[in-house]
Amino acid sequence: MNKYDVLFEDEDDIIAGTPKKRYWDILGQIENDKVQNEFDKIVTQIVAMEQMLIEHYGEESLDEEVKNRIAADPESLENAKKNLYLDYAARLIFAQND
Template sequence: MNKFDALFEDADDIFGGTPQSKYWDISKQISDDLVQFEFDDVIMRLAVMEKMLMKIHGEEMLDKIIKNYFYENGDEIELHKKSIYMELAGKLIYRLAD
């Protein structure tokens, strides 16, 4: 069994599970270099967003604002988080094909 067979063991189950679990399943099948590259991209995006928010709200208020926003919009954030996991899994699969 080669290292990618686990992705295709059950054609009906490839999209089973949560977006988070599928991302981690896929990431385990791909070289560490590709996963690290994509993770670094996520951290870069996070850093940019934090800097943008800090310019508006200040560094001290950032955590409080984020926690309050999540409290008020938790369901929407969870849906968006799932969407991001699916996007990241797609990027890993795309990189695999390169």
């Protein structure tokens, strides 16, 4: 069981919407410079992960490997996305309080 599964039994309960919706709701409430800073951190992390994957799979086959991973276990991918939306929403909230 995923650590956030209990929150998603009824996605319109407890957190008043899906993690994706809540993230975008929170995003609209945060100062623009803090949003840009947090987004830059996300992009930096994506670039680092992409570079690691290119080293492992090679640049030519990377897109195909990613497509295969998405197709192989879409349910797990959706759960991981929900977790990331919650984590990134929390980061925005903490950034606002800094």
